[in-house]
Amino acid sequence: MLWFPIDRDTSISLVQQVYTQIRTLILSEQLKEHDRLPSTRELADSIGVSRNTVTDAYDQLIIEGYLIVKPRSGTYVAEGVVLKAAEKEQREVDLSNWLQTEQYDEQLIDFRASHPAMDHFPRKVWGRLAKEVCYDSSDELFGYRSPLGDETLRRVLTTYLARTRGVSCHPEQIVITAGATQGLSLITQLLMKEGECVAVEDPVTDEMRQIFTKAGAAVEPIKADRLGIKPDQLPRNKKPSFVFVIPSHQFPLGAVLPIQRRIQLVEYVRKMDSYIVEDDYDSEFTYEGTAVFSMQGLEPERVIYVGTFSKILSPALRIGYVILPRHLVEPFKDLKWFSDRHTATLEQQVMARFIEEGYLDQHVRRMKRIYEKRRKALVAALRNTFPGLDIIGQAAGMHAVVEWRELEVNQSFVSHCKKHGVVVYPVEYYALKKGYHTKQMVLGYGSLTESEIQDGVSRLHKAVETYHLS
Ligand SMILES: Cc1ncc(COP(=O)(O)O)c(C=O)c1O
Known part of the structure; x- marks a missing residue:
């Protein structure tokens, strides 16, 4: 006799409960193919529900193919209803x-x-701004937008970064990305050429290194000491597609790259016709002296600046940005479009208001x-x-x-x-x-x-x- 418990204190309907219980018994193979089910009256008596309840549950299972009715014989579990577990080797993933x-x-x-x-995420302000943006925005903002990202955010960022990081750019040179990670991945796709390497300061996070290798680059380690990357170690006999540095606060050594080395780096990429990719992920938080300005401000034609809101606010926002020399904007824009169209517009609008209304400065100070x-x-x-x-x-x-x-x-x-x-x-x-x-x-x-x-x-x-x- 088939029996299972019925819960009368839940909001789940009786039909739904009977349906789910039988379906689970079939999928777990406690009820096997060709097994005959009790009649609707028998099961109703057994579990204490009305016959109509069981009939409705059976009907749903018949519609979905779990059960079949054999005329003048009864209701049976249909064939081919159990998906066998995949082979173990296939499911094992290196975690x-x-x-x-x-x-x-x-x-x-x-x-x-x-x-x-x-x-310490500023939930209250962010929530209020998100609500305002959702109610105030015109209908166009809910459609596809430019791969460059939200215009207001790019304009606001231009002013903010000029003031806080000495970045020199026009809003048209900024592309809003899904964090620094997407920015770096697209930069690698854009600049990597067959047979070239990417010169990367060493040590570096494995995450960053893998962004380059997964985008197809061969990584050339360049030693960093307590002052940061050593430009005299850069390859002279081969041209790297770009040199990756975190000059404001090297990860993990924490060095602030001195101006002499910054100049050496710029001279190197000029000579080699290459680029510097500057990751500036957490330098707003400077405790000794004043914040060192970006390298981008030194040579905007050769430095690609990558920023993110992951450290300053939250990695969950997935908002970062790349600032490119003008001639790289169009091809980068194209890559972004075919990667994910553009970063979520409403979040970008919230971010723009957050900066424009002074909340970012307030948050950073706090x-x-x-x-x-x-x-x-x-x-x-x-x-x-x-x-x-x-x-x-x-x-x-x-x-x-x-x-x-x-x-x-x-x-x-x-x-x-x-x-x-x-x-x-x-x-x-x-x-x-x-x-x-x-x-x-x-x-x-x-x-x-x-x-x-x-x-x-x-x-x-x-x-x-x-x-x-x-
Ligand atoms: C060196 C470095 N740059 C940037 C980031 C931020 O990446 P994202 O903006 O994709 O969150 C991280 C994340 O930990 C990082 O370690």
Whole structure:
């Protein structure tokens, strides 16, 4: 006798419940092909519902092909209703990279870099502006728009970036992208030529490196030291399609590239007829001295500037921008159109209002105070706990690098730290050429509170103390 429970306290109709229960029994093969179902009266009595309820559920399952009626015989499970699970080998996907960045254990204190303080997103203002934009916008804004992006946002950005980053451009040179990631991927597609390489400062995030390699580029590592990329290491005998740099706050070493090296880089790309791609992802948050202006302002014809709202506001917005020399705008626009048409218009309009009405400046000032406190908490905790430890690259952004005298920051140490409840990131992990950064680790503090930072450093202390004993 077929039986299953019926819930009378839910808003799901009885017919829907009977239908779902039988369908589930069929899909899980508890009811098999050719099995005969009880008559509508039998099942109604068994589960305590009316006969009409069962008849309606059976009818729906017959319409969808799960059941068939054999005249003068009864209702049966039809043939071919079970989709077998795919072969195991086909379904196994290498999740190691994702787990590394996505897995989140509340018990762990994770010094992951580049994550902003998500609990400080200006929800109220953003929500109000989003509502206004939705109600106020003309009908055209709901259709396809220019691949360059929203005109108002590009105009507002031109003024904002000239003031805050020394960027020199016309709104027609800006393309709004789905974050820096899409910008860098399209730049690689645009500039990469057969047989050429992309010169990339080393170390660099694996994410950035993979953007280039997945877009088909061969990556040529160029050593970066505590001052940033070393232009004298750039290849002289072959032309790179472009040189990728983060001059305002190198990731992960945190260097601010000095003007002499910036000039050397510009001279190099002029001579080689190449480009500099400048990633300027978190330099609004500068704590020592004033923010260094962009390289784009030095040579707008040879520098492609890539910016993003991922760190300054939230990565979930997926809004970034690329500023191109004029002659590259048309082909880039074409690539953007065939990639995703354009970035979502309403969000761009909200962003434009957010900047125009002064909320971005306000937010940056507020966040800078918060990150500054977090940075101070980290530096103080490290200095108190590990006197004499070298802390570098903490003048800007949301991460610092520590360099140990003796300790090798390798896989075994990282696992040992995890056992003590703290996650740290070896600089060596980001290195293209291995062996130069084995004693350095990155500590991101953007998304941790001051007490979490202190707790994290004391966990790190325990891990260091017990490391050689384990
Ligand atoms: C070096 C660097 N640039 C830019 C970004 C931002 O990428 P997106 O704007 O696609 O979120 C990141 C993200 O972590 C980064 O590490």
